[in-house]
Amino acid sequence: MKKLEKKLAAGPVDFDSFFSQKALRMKASEVRELLKLVETSDVISLAGGLPAPETFPVETIKKITAEILEEHADKALQYGTTKGFTPLRLALARWMEKRYGIPMSKVEILTVAGSQQALDLIGRVIINPGDVIVVEAPTYLAAIQAFEYYDPEFVSIPMDDEGMRIDLLEEKLEELKKQGKRVKMVYTVSTFQNPAGVTMSLERRKRLVELAEEYDFLIVEDGPYSELRYSGEPIPPIKHFDENGRVIYLGTFSKILAPGLRIGWVAAHPHLIRKMEIAKQSIDLCTNTLGQAIAWKYVEDGHLDGHIPKIVEFYKPRRDVMLEALEEYMPEGVTWTKPEGGMFVWVTLPEGIDTKFMLEKAVSKGVAYVPGEAFFVHRDKKNTMRLNFTYVPEEKIREGVKRLAETVKEELKKL
Template sequence: MEEKLERKLEKKLEAVTLNYEAYFSEKALGMKASEIRELLKLVESSEIISLAGGLPNPETFPKDLITKLAQKAIEEHGNAALQYGTTKGYTPLRLEIAEMLRKRYGIPISKVDIMITAGSQQGLDLIGRVFINPGDIIVVEAPTYLAALQSFRYYDPQFIQIPLDDEGMRIDLLEEKLKELKAQGKKVKLVYTIPTFQNPGGVTMSKERRKRLLELASEYDFLIIEDGPYNELRYRGEEIPPIKYWDEEGRVIYLGTFSKIFAPGFRVAWIAAEPHFIRKLEIAKQGIDLCTNVFGQVIAAEYLKGGYLDKHIEKIRAFYKPKLEIMLDALEKYMPEGVKWTKPDGGMFVWVTVPEGIDTKEMFEKAVAKGVAYVPGEAFFADRGVKNTMRLNFTYVEDEKIVEGIKRLAEALKEAMKA
């Protein structure tokens, strides 16, 4: 049946009866399918070991618990859980999240208000809608989260890239840039950062840089969008509080999500920020989807209320830690001279830099022929200026396959380096 429909649709796609393009908005005409997604369609064969994904491992989904919580949600809160909810989100969930921010990070709940979003992706789009005028200057890390670029790009900002090193965003270079812009009479509106276990970089911003970034925000009057999806996925090293922890002036808009500490399938995430900002984001959300799916919100609230989070985070950490180690060991063992990679303390990704002159997008098909896939790094740069990098995921693939995948990748790289 599935194939039948798809065949009919393909036929239909050939049978043009309207001049479809004529109806699209100018913005829509400029929207292109992500080439990464197109590339990755090549990878659906089970022969290929894909290190390209960005998915949590389903082994970490607490299925029995979710069954129990879903039942509880209906039995005890059915009328609310199955009904429309408020745009801002299910109040008991907002309260639980506020409590969690206080307990886990020391962020006083009186400092923030919480709005629930349909994944952090919706949060990013809403932030674009509420804060970005065409031409506004947005600072992003280089590399940065692909889909954040996609969300923001719709609002026509001007991106400025600041490179990462092992301690996260190069705040010294940011400061130089800010001075330079100021001299030109220009101003940065937002700085977008994933400070902890960055996607795709894997690196974590040091405590000193976090504080310095806040000082700069105050001095140069910009807001910080802090995206924290991986915060809890720490496998080694010391916890560092979110930037929001030091935020006295309310300049940090913090994005958190249940996707990595519970399950992505609920699409339940949150924005924690100044009540004034939340109020405007709420109004913007009214026109977008009325409310986030309430059933998922009630289940997430029960998850926090039941005190399951801490124990489950331990389980997730224990599950991913060896995978990270296996990947780092395999990289050490098999990668040829001249290839470098980050050594993350957590998260889901390792970032690999290969010798200059090798274009990882051009190399992609050859790697797939050898039975391994990765994400070519180019698309993670706002200006697409860097060709010799790639992102590897270690959370999804079985342990043995990580080793075999790195082996194959090393072979593909050796050939490319010879050519």
């Protein structure tokens, strides 16, 4: 670290003078830096967003990869088309039709380097500086970062246990319309949201699509966690209710196979996909082909459907333990969401506690979390935090929550 800083400081070249205006604005997150340090210590980190490596179907991947390198090495190791590896695109279209009732004939598939790349591509092809886009409050941190580069005007809509408050969205749409402003798109992590853990209800999903028609906007539905359901009944994705191609659906293999492959996909109207495909050409030519081939066989040979229940079985007790521990240890005045799936619980502390300031104390007590502030585009909520329950084993989750509760109690005393 010291060596690096010395390097950074030294030398006769004024590197900052070469950076673009937008690059000068880019800053590493302080919280991220702090959490990096935590990872190598004895602190119990509930801060991460990683799937548990125990859920990776390693034996299946070994078998599939060996088969691919035996039978399809010439294709799997070569450049592919920008739109993606055709057998995978077909397998995904079929899978989404079967699983989500989204007709294959209505969507085109583009494979991407994880759904993060889809967010950047959407920013690139949709957002002009000043364009109004709607996100949830709170919303996925890296979506804010991806969109922010393109200088939109963010509007954020509060959530409750049924997801985005569509009634408030409608009010806002009407208000903006009166101001002569058009909303270009609404971004939602519809199921087991990151960071809040909540799921948009069926009724709201349908209503959101109606509003998209009425107010002429696009919906970006980000679905990374939707297969990780531990209780309750599955709800079809918003895309299922989309008649006219207004919903851009983002899927990923990061939580149902392995994130290290960096394979995600976009399912959307061909006209939107075509533009994203052209934009992607100059960004990375194509998504890694070997990873796409592995994902293809994983879906095509039925491993995906067979493996999902195993992931669910592995994570469910972790979610249960976290919710139980919160119930057991947290003092009055603290509330949290009760996710039916996904990876995160969202905790709200009494007003007056700033979770960003509290983090250092928590770390000194041996537990880490992500302060909620950065999940709000306007950074206007200080008393929230995100807890992850997929990466750390049950006993550590319990102990981590206990330590966190102690920290909170001490902070409460100061109020």
